[in-house]
Amino acid sequence: MPAGRWSEETESRSPVDVVARLGVVTSYARNAEIFGEDQAAEHVYVVLSGAVRICKLLGDGRRQIETFCLAGDVFGWETAPKHRFSAEAVSECKVIRVKKSILFARAADDAELSHALWALTAAELSRTQNHLLVLGRKTAQERVATFLLDMASRAGTSQGAVGVEVTLPMSRQDIADFLGLTIETVSRTLTHLEETAAIALPSSRRVVLRDSVVLKRLNS
Amino acid sequence: MPAGRWSEETESRSPVDVVARLGVVTSYARNAEIFGEDQAAEHVYVVLSGAVRICKLLGDGRRQIETFCLAGDVFGWETAPKHRFSAEAVSECKVIRVKKSILFARAADDAELSHALWALTAAELSRTQNHLLVLGRKTAQERVATFLLDMASRAGTSQGAVGVEVTLPMSRQDIADFLGLTIETVSRTLTHLEETAAIALPSSRRVVLRDSVVLKRLNS
DNA sequence: CGTATCCTTGATGCGAGTCAACCGAGGTGG
DNA sequence: CCACCTCGGTTGACTCGCATCAAGGATACG
Numbered sequence: 001m002p003a004g005r006w007s008e009e010t011e012s013r014s015p016v017d018v019v020a021r022l023g024v025v026t027s028y029a030r031n032a033e034i035f036g037e038d039q040a041a042e043h044v045y046v047v048l049s050g051a052v053r054i055c056k057l058l059g060d061g062r063r064q065i066e067t068f069c070l071a072g073d074v075f076g077w078e079t080a081p082k083h084r085f086s087a088e089a090v091s092e093c094k095v096i097r098v099k100k101s102i103l104f105a106r107a108a109d110d111a112e113l114s115h116a117l118w119a120l121t122a123a124e125l126s127r128t129q130n131h132l133l134v135l136g137r138k139t140a141q142e143r144v145a146t147f148l149l150d151m152a153s154r155a156g157t158s159q160g161a162v163g164v165e166v167t168l169p170m171s172r173q174d175i176a177d178f179l180g181l182t183i184e185t186v187s188r189t190l191t192h193l194e195e196t197a198a199i200a201l202p203s204s205r206r207v208v209l210r211d212s213v214v215l216k217r218l219n220s
Numbered sequence: 221m222p223a224g225r226w227s228e229e230t231e232s233r234s235p236v237d238v239v240a241r242l243g244v245v246t247s248y249a250r251n252a253e254i255f256g257e258d259q260a261a262e263h264v265y266v267v268l269s270g271a272v273r274i275c276k277l278l279g280d281g282r283r284q285i286e287t288f289c290l291a292g293d294v295f296g297w298e299t300a301p302k303h304r305f306s307a308e309a310v311s312e313c314k315v316i317r318v319k320k321s322i323l324f325a326r327a328a329d330d331a332e333l334s335h336a337l338w339a340l341t342a343a344e345l346s347r348t349q350n351h352l353l354v355l356g357r358k359t360a361q362e363r364v365a366t367f368l369l370d371m372a373s374r375a376g377t378s379q380g381a382v383g384v385e386v387t388l389p390m391s392r393q394d395i396a397d398f399l400g401l402t403i404e405t406v407s408r409t410l411t412h413l414e415e416t417a418a419i420a421l422p423s424s425r426r427v428v429l430r431d432s433v434v435l436k437r438l439n440s
Numbered sequence: 441c442g443t444a445t446c447c448t449t450g451a452t453g454c455g456a457g458t459c460a461a462c463c464g465a466g467g468t469g470g
Numbered sequence: 471c472c473a474c475c476t477c478g479g480t481t482g483a484c485t486c487g488c489a490t491c492a493a494g495g496a497t498a499c500g
Contacts, residue, residue, distance in 0.1 A: 056353045059440050064356040066349050079342040085349065108335075111328050118338040122299040125345045129286050129305065132348065133276045135355035136284040136400030140456065172479065180356030185456055187480055204479060220279050360488070392447065402489055407448055424447060424496090 020046055022106070023098030028089035035076065036086045043097045045076045050093020051169040055177070056085045065178040067127065068170060070154055074120055091169045135180045143179040144189045145218035148199065152209055165208045172204075239294065240266055242326070243318030248309035255296070256306045263317045265296045270313020271389040275397065276305045285398040287347065288390060290374055294340055311389045355400045363399040364409045365438035368419065372429055385428045392424075 025048065028034055034045065034052065045052075052069040066085060069075045075087060107114040134143055152166045168175070176183045190207075193199045198215055200208040209215060245268065248254055254265065254272065265272075272289040286305060289295045295307055327334040354363055368386065377384045388395070396403045410427075413419045418435055420428040429435060 056349070058353070058357060062357040064353040066352055077342070078346070079339050080346070084346060108331050111331075111334065114331065114334045114338070115328075118334070118341060119299050121338060121341045121345060122297070125341060125348060126298070126300070126304060128345060128348045128352065129276070131352060132286055132355060133278070133284040135352060136397075137278060137282045177356075182457055183479080184458080184481085188456095191480075391445095403447080404449085404490080405488060408488095411448075 020096050020098075022102055023096040025094055025096050027092070027094050030089055030091055032089045034087040034089065034095065035083055037083060039083050039086075041076065041078050041081060041083045042100055043076055044074060044100055044103060045087070045098070046096045047071050047073050047075070048094040048096060051090040052093060052095065053088050053090050053170065053174055053178075054085050055088065063177045064180070065174060067124075067131070068174075068178065070169075077121060077124070090174060140179075140181055140185050140189050141192070142218045143181065144175075144186065144193065145198075145215045147175065147179060148207055148209060149212075149215055149219050162212060163208060163210065165202075165206055168205050168207065239264065239318050239323065240316050242322055243316040245314055245316050247312070247314050250309055250311055252309045254307040254309065254315065255303055257303060259303050259306075261296065261298050261301060261303045262320055263296055264294065264320055264323060265307070265318070266316045267291050267293050267295070268314040268316060271310040272307055272313060272315065273310050273390065273394055273398075274305050274307050283397045284400070285394060287344075287351070288394075288398065290389075297341060297344070310394060360399075360401055360405050360409050361412070362438045363401065364395075364406065364413065365418075365435045367395065367399060368427055368429060369432075369435055369439050382432060383428060383430065385422075385426055388425045388427065 023043075023046070028050075035041075035043075037057065047069045049071055052073075052075060054066045054069065054075055056064050056066065058064075067075075068090065069087075076083070078084065103117075107117055134146055138146065148166065151168060152164055155166055170178075172183045172186050175181075176186045179186065181189075190199070190201060193215075194201050196214070198209075198211045200210055202208065243263075243266070248270075255261075255263075257277065267289045269291055272293075272295060274286045274289065274295055276284050276286065278284075287295075288310065289307075296303070298304065323337075327337055354366055358366065371388060372384055372386045375386055377386075390398075392403045392406050395401075396406045399406065401409075410419070410421060413435075414421050416434070418429075418431045420430055422428065
């Protein structure tokens with residue numbers, strides 16, 4: 001496993017690998033809680049396989065999913081001593097858990113690692129800011145289209161290829177709570193996109209992006 | 221100006237001061253653009269006085285304000301070589317502009333500064349994530365209440381003091397674009413909060429928090 | 441005093457939420 | 471093997487909160 005220099009533009013494999021080598025692997029069952037809100041934040045996690053949802057709850061049970069973490073993504077990241085959100089396994093998944101104290105100690109005299117930690121946080125901030133625009137200003141159709149394109153690009157498919165099939169690891173409820181919609185609206189919107197031939201739905205969890213021009217127009 | 225050790229929990233004055241000493245001061249008129257979307261991101265900024273809005277636009281003109289930066293706040297922060305949002309002066313304001321390259325060079329062999337940069341980014345991420353919950357799941361009343369409490373606490377008033385008056389530097393349109401609402405809904409909601417004695421509005425830009433219990437219940 | 445800008449208020453419409461029924465894929469046990 | 475249940479998803483009828491459209495005030499400024 002080569003060290004690989006960190007560069008500002010690319011999300012090099014290196015920092016995640018560095019983190020990975022310092023921790024231990026744990027498995028979680030579907031819907032298992034990895035950590036809860038207000039729990040002590042002692043670890044940082046890297047997803048190896050499966051998917052994790054990061055969520056916040058309101059007193060009356062309303063839920064907002066901040067992000068979904070797929071293989072290679074890092075979460076648990078915080079300066080605060082307590083987590084300000086919870087993390088749950090969307091599907092059966094494996095994650096690496098690393099003590100924050102160990103990581104920080106190492107970063108203190110490793111400028112490269114230190115920069116990598118910062119870059120990862122900045123990247124997450126950028127994604128979160130994009131999502132703000134989605135939740136604040138986009139319609140249901142636009143939200144769903146944005147979500148599908150995002151999932152497709154994260155699944156590593158070549159950008160804009162026609163007929164790409166994406167398998168969604170999460171339920172409609174998860175999608176709804178991520179997009180600030182209800183389960184019914186998500187379902188109806190997907191049906192509508194299928195009726196207008198923008199996508200195909202061979203099964204509820206599998207989506208084929210048919211007309212990426214239409215989807216991208218909805219994306220902005 | 222003492223160096224002051226950076227501590228993980230407190231937002232020490234030190235890192236901002238360090239940044240401040242490396243840059244030059246510039247003034248901007250109301251509504252002036254400080255930088256635009258897709259412009260080269262060569263500087264980082266610190267607000268000295270006044271307020272700045274950070275925004276993103278959709279093709280058809282819909283706008284989402286990501287955050288308002290007040291005195292002491294840092295913005296412009298990004299790993300990417302181009303800005304992914306624009307920054308505009310909400311009111312007459314003064315900011316310090318620092319070359320990112322200089323700052324980064326310094327951070328490379330100053331672990332403390334490096335940690336400070338990371339902590340600032342993490343803090344902004346945390347605020348952005350809270351705002352996701354607001355935009356995704358809160359009602360208009362809750363959004364406005366959350367906003368008012370946030371502005372009050374940032375204005376440095378003692379938490380929860382009754383009768384605190386906050387002066388809002390931004391227009392109703394700015395508030396609406398921050399909260400994912402329309403100007404009319406913001407106005408009506410403020411009127412409604414006034415009618416129910418939760419707040420008082422001596423003038424349109426000045427808000428007195430009368431019943432912080434009601435406001436806090438709306439906050440979650 | 442006129443005008444521009446910002447804010448408020450009212451009437452009306454629509455997109456998404458709510459409530460409720462139904463469908464279909466597994467899974468389990470008689 | 472089939473009856474039954476459960477769980478996730480879809481669909482329909484209706485409601486409601488916020489947006490839209492449209493006037494009308496208030497404040498500041500030349």
